[in-house]
Amino acid sequence: MTTIHSISVNINGKTYTRDVEARMTLADFLRHEIGLTGTHLGCEHGVCGACTVLIDGRSARSCLTFAVQMSGRGLTTVEGLNVAGGLNPLQQAFQEHHGLQCGFCTSGILMSLTELLSDNPDPTEQEVREILTGHLCRCTGYAGPVRAALATAEHFKSIKGAA
Amino acid sequence: MGSKNFGARVTRFEDVALVSGKGQYVDDIHIAGTLHAAFLRSPHGHARIRSIDTSAARRCEGVHAVLTAADLPERMRKQRMPLLLPNATMATLRTQHSLAVDEVCYVGQALAIVVADSRYLAEDALAAIEVDYKVLAAVSDVRAALADGAPRAHADLESNIVSQFVMNYGDVEAAFASAPHVFREELWQHRGGGMAMETRGVLAQANVTTDSLTLWSSTQTPHIARRMLAEVLDVDLESIRIIAPDVGGGFGPKAIFYPEDAVVAHASRALGRPVKFIEDRREHFLCATQERDQYWNVEIAVDNDGNILGVRGDMLHDTGAFVPWGIIMPYIAGATMPGPYVVPAYHLACTVAFTNKVATTPVRGAGRPQAVFAMERLMDRVAHELRLDPAVLRRRNYIRPEQMPYSVGLIFRDGKPLIYDSGDYPRGHDAALRLAGYADFPARQASAKANGRFIGIGVASYVEGTGLGPFEGVTVRILPDGKVRVTSGATSQGQGTRTTLAQIVADRVGCRIEDVMVTIGDTAGIANGVGAFASRLAVNAGSSASIAGDHVRVSILKLASRALGLPESEINLEDGKAIGRGGNRPTISFGELSRAAQGMPGFSMDADHPVGLEHTAYFTPTQASYCSGTHVVEVEVDVGTGAVKILNYSVAHDCGNVINPMIVDGQVQGGVAHGIGNALLEWMQYDENAQPLTTTFADYLLPMATDVPTCAIAHVETPSPLNPIGVKGAGEGGTIPAAAAIIASIENALSPFAVRFAETPLMPDRIVRALEQAGAYAEQIAQTPAAPARGRS
Amino acid sequence: MKPAPFEYHAPTSLDEAVTLIATLDNAKVIAGGQSLVAMMNFRYAMPDHLIDLGNITALSGLHFDAQTLRIGSMTRQRELEFSAPLASEVPLLKAALAHVGHRQTRNRGTLGGSLAHADPAAELPTACLALDAEIEIAGPNGTRIVPMREFAAGFMTTALGYDEILLSVHIRPWREGHGYSFQEYARRHGDFAVAGAAVLLDANNDGVIERAAIALCGVTDRPIRRDEAEAALVGRHLDDSVIARAASLAGNVEATVDIHADATYRRHLARVLTKRALHEASSRMKTKKRETA
Secondary structure: OOOEEEEEEEEOOEEEEEEEEOOOEHHHHHHHHOOOOOOOOOOOOOOOOOOEEEEOOEEEEHHHOEHHHHOOOEEEOHHHOOEOOEOOHHHHHHHHOOOOOOOOOHHHHHHHHHHHHHHOOOOOHHHHHHHHOOOOOOOOOOHHHHHHHHHHHHHHHHHHHHO | OOOOOOOOOOOOOHHHHHHOOOOOEHHHOOOOOOEEEEEEEOOOOOEEEEEEEOHHHHOOOOEEEEEEHHHOOHHHHHOEOOOOOOOOOEOOOOOOEOOOOOEEOOOOOEEEEEEEOOHHHHHHHHOOOEEEEEEOOOOOOHHHHOOOOOOOOOOOOOOOEEEEEEEEEOOHHHHHHOOOEEEEEEEEEEOOEOOOOOOOEEEEEEEOOOOEEEEEEOOOOHHHHHHHHHHHHOOOHHHEEEEOOEOOOOOOHHHOOOHHHHHHHHHHHHHOOOEEEEOOHHHHHHHOOEOOEEEEEEEEEEOOOOOEEEEEEEEEEEEEOOOOOOOHHHHHHHHHOOOOEOOOOEEEEEEEEEOOOOOEOOOOOOOHHHHHHHHHHHHHHHHHHOOOOHHHHHHHHEOOHHHOOEEEEEEOOOOOEEEEOOOOHHHHHHHHHHHHOHHHHHHHHHHHHHOOOEEEEEEEEEEEEEOOOOOEEEEEEEOOOOOEEEEEOOOOOOOOHHHHHHHHHHHHHOOOHHHEEEEEOEOOOOOOOOOOOOOOHHHHHHHHHHHHHHHHHHHHHHHHHHHHOOOHHHEEEEOOEEEEOOOOOOEEEHHHHHHHOOOOOOOOOOOOOOOOOEEEEEEOOOOOEEEEEEEEEEEEEOOOOOOEEEEEEEEEEEOEOOOOHHHHHHHHHHHHHHHHHHHHHOOOOEOOOOOEOOOOOOOOOOOOOOOOOOOEEEEOOOOOOOOOOOEOOOOOOOOOOHHHHHHHHHHHHOHHHOOOOOEEOOOHHHHHHHHHHOOOOOOOOOOOOOOOOOOOO | OOOOOOEEEOOOOHHHHHHHHHHOOOEEEEOOOOOHHHHHHOOOOOOOEEEEHHHOHHHOOEEEOOOOEEEEOOOEHHHHHOOHHHHHHOHHHHHHHOOOOOHHHHOOOEHHHHHHHOOOOOHHHHHHHHOOOEEEEEEOOEEEEEEHHHHEEEOOEEOOOOOOEEEEEEEOOOOOOOEEEEEEEOOOOOOOOOEEEEEEEEEOOOOOEEEEEEEEEOOOOOOEEOHHHHHOOOOOOOOHHHHHHHHHHHOOOOOOOOOOOOHHHHHHHHHHHHHHHHHHHHHHOOOHHHHHO
């Protein structure tokens, strides 16, 4: 048994303090230590993107990060997206535009798109697709997620316009 | 009767939980005390197991058990997995043992299980297991498997041939003898894996007190899995419950019953603890079933106008080391080749052979993409040789709608004569061409060429048998609170089955769709079930839902008539209420009627008073129902690098009546993405020792968002007369003709160089080599060593 | 695919990090982790000790002085991608970054990590090679500078000793208005290059090429400069035939064979991509002659 490290990490606005072995990946920490199973593991080698979370607002693969590296950091997972108990506009757009089928890759995609729309509120379709290349989806053929992302951008633009 | 929901673009209620990260996939299910399993897998394609020493592994930290075949109960050790689909032509019915006994026949075959406190610790212990292997010669390329003196995939079998069968009708000899034109093609086709984003997983919880077992499994077929497991463990069928929770994609490989599931279940019983096994991606590459290589050698005979006179040839299919699903795929391929065309005479000889690789079983399309590729390449060859437009040639040869139902002349895999029940191939064809702007393409192509760009267009059409039997039952039950509970043996891996069934039932019964609660994939929910594969659930579960809903409707009206004192003809069923027409519109809710249908303790019910407000229906199709479609693809080829970019993708898709167009479009789009992978990217490579070379997502390439354009889709609806709702399956049509259309479009783009391609996937280096041989490059290329032989597995 | 056990160290100073790497057996440094952790998950890499450089702030950042740009080894690729000064001073790096992985990997991946990992198909080492970057290395005996040509020593092998840490990358930007291009062929967006060409050009006021750099990735076991091809450009005006000849010389190399491509195809790509890169670099080049034309 290797050294146990005590880490303190903020996840979706709440601080958790836990003891972890160094080799525990961030993905496994979130899923099994904290019980936030919305982040999924599809490959454990950094290609499929299903495990994507936001680390201090930046998208990253939680399968390529160790929990012990995250002490003092702020993480956002898919469970942190809901607003006042309901779906946020991006999540709603995914439902409205059939942006998911089996849902396994969806959590990661939502995190990457959250980052994209925060950085770039009016992305082109090509820009959306390029961000989505960090994700593999076997069900949708990407058309639904792309539509949902662009519709969300439109939604925010129309709100801003009306404000 | 309303059809408010049927045919409507209803958003899926599955989505709310999934986009919130509240899905419950197998690995998300947490039971206190669960132990974790890892399997020791063969590093060799073929070897004898001399000995396995697990003593050191047993002493590793956190390990609760290490089991090999020798540690299993004798019956389980000796038993091979039940064969699901035997066929009289099969010389051998070889399936796997639960754990390898004395021989391993593919890299990845499991020899031992470690059960430990965590997956991390289980993997640590794997490294401590010592195995003494005697490495045997492995057969890798399926063509080599047929050669005299070839290594045998199984040491005790005299031949690598599993089956040889012929599909034929008509007088093919005469057709070819008298034909003015005969053209031949040799084709290599490779399809790779299903590659769902969620790997396989199982959580087994044995209850020692009641001697029962509950399994949560990513299976597409819980009821079948339950039968298989009961047989392998030698326990009472009804002592097992299998639940498929949320499942992250299936595409075929999760329909198979895997030996590991039996071993995990056994481990749970032996230890009296829940045991969870989550396959990792590397394991998935090694031992989840795939489709792989087929070699086709086919010829077509036509008259001077390109009318087909006959098709004949042979096909070789790599079945891997075992045959858990018999010879389904090559059989389907053989039956699919005639397709939408009038083919007066047909003869295809199929050989199925073992190799030392993981078994092949259906992956989205299940042998049909290969058949369509072969037929469509022949058609393009005819078009090229006779200088006919490929679309015109196809249209000339289609079966006409007035010829339906059309008897092809073969027996299909459903055991019935292959009779297309309905379809309008010319209409689909025309719709696809219109969407694609096919008529204007020559001008677009010329204009691009003038700018130094090479664009091309390709067409492919298909017919697909869907809605396969034997059945899929649905129970519809009105609950005392008025909710409508629907249960079925159907499962979903992303197809939106729950929403689809809710749409049907809400219409039949007359309730709000929000009040329908659908439970699928649980063997405790309904006595008999089959599961999801072969695009069968819309037809089977959909029809059962419709029939059961109708029965419940009849009962509701009967009870409501009694309760409201009105004739049934004056009662409407709406939003979960029975409402009398006219007057003060007396109303009674379904919930109240449900309570009435329970009677009162001690009192008799009236003679024809329905008991409970529910019905279970098992629709059994008489045969497959036949979908069809046409794809038109426009590509651009970078002549310098061989890179292919898909510019436009147009689909005409006929799946009969459409229950939910949003879901069908999603299936088509996703299916097309898979087809793009088949055409340009996906190749599961092995070396000559049957060692897999592509075992990560960096090596095995799946299409990305920049590889798959959004398709233009036209729906053609020719309702099937074979089921009450007129539907056909929709899950695979997007994949089936894709590779054919894409390869054709690449050839068309490069027509100035007159290069031809007869393989899929078609890689850029292959394109460059063909262009180079055609003199496409101005500068001379330096002498190079010969390239490795193509079509190597 | 869970990693084997290891001890984790998070030094906060460079000295501490160097001491750890020099004294611990079977120790590896972790930078962005995008390559290393994948290998550890497969158990292809099983270090007993992991030394995380992520808390050593001195190792990050871009510093410009009069003639040299110093980039700390732990500078995230993302920071480079969005750096306006870098885009204007060393546009080749920005062009290369467009091909490096995906947003999600660039958020964590570092310049130093990419150079130290030394994948033959990696874009950043290739761009650094074209730029004749100098690599500053820290070890128990102090620091030393190694030219990129020497640093890229072989297949996934660098000049780093087992007890050394990559400190920073020094680049002397080319003249404002120089031509640059990074052309790559990868199977999909963000994949490692099957082959790629990084090109830098500069010409005098008469349009005669004074300086040329051509570096290839993905073609052999390490990124390579094409000296012969460069020499064929210097002293000449660029036209189609000069470019074609240089491209042909660039592609004349013994190339790697792997599951993605054979040698013939790689050489072909080297030619084609060098040619395209030369054309693109040429079109971007601004000389006094062009500006007054």
